[in-house]
Amino acid sequence: MKLNYKNLEQYTPGTTPLHKTFDSTEMLKPVQKAPREIEICAFSGAKIYPGKGKIYVRIDNRSFRFVNGKAESLFLQRKNPRKISWTVLFRRMHKKGISEEVTKKRTRRTVKHQRAVVGASWEAIRAKRNQKPEVRAAARAAALRDGKEKKKSEDAKKKAEKAKSASSAARGQPKFSKQGAKGAKTAIANTSR
Template structure:
């Protein structure tokens, strides 16, 4: 079971449940004191930083150094080093790292060009599939696209799917 402890506003000591004195000022601010001594010093306007037994004094004069030294333990950082991974050996990684940016850019452009050509080829095939159908069927498909807006055409199986009305039209002729 965890007990909810509070701190004394004057001394900084822990106050366990059922202990301490609560003082409510006229501006509705609540002060909690560990004992009558702390309450008396507070009302007499003594500064907690002047009394050697308060937490504030001990903090200002660095009296709890032993506990802070334990917290300030340093971690050793591991230095990065290169090693081979599943896809590539160390030699391949080193070669890619030392390769000039011009060579890298040229390889990237070649790959992009190849991808664009592949996309263009598939678009041309789709267009050729559309143009191979008779004029009447092409007009029907174009009006469906114009009216519905979202129509999926599968040229391989000659089927038009209309998404908004959930029907499909077979383009067999």
């Protein structure tokens, strides 16, 4: 049926092809939208949400999706996204912003083994470790006392040797002044007066 637009008044509402009537069941049906996927930019690696971005189709029929004109321009200039600081590839390469994603690294626990030292066996070391603090303090004091006594006796020996050598040297030689020892002439004593 051809519609005559000049005489629209002759058609009553609901009878013309311009007006469509809906029954109540058709009105209540929910509208199902096809799920749209989130794409990823071919240059920057950013997410492209539905209704955003650009598609570039190359002559070999390969298509590239870009998040914006900036990414497209850099792609067409053949720039390396690994060298451009705001791209996902650069950030991933330089370990930026992945601290919350990384799971806790497993650290290898070191197992302690007690071993004997060159001078003492393991039993001797353990016996010393299990001693009471009073016993250890007494042993330390005794060791200090022995060390002091030994040092005193050595100092006394050295003093005795020094005195002995000094006395033997003094017996055989007359005393000179320092300048006399160097070869200075001795002054003649005054005989007048």
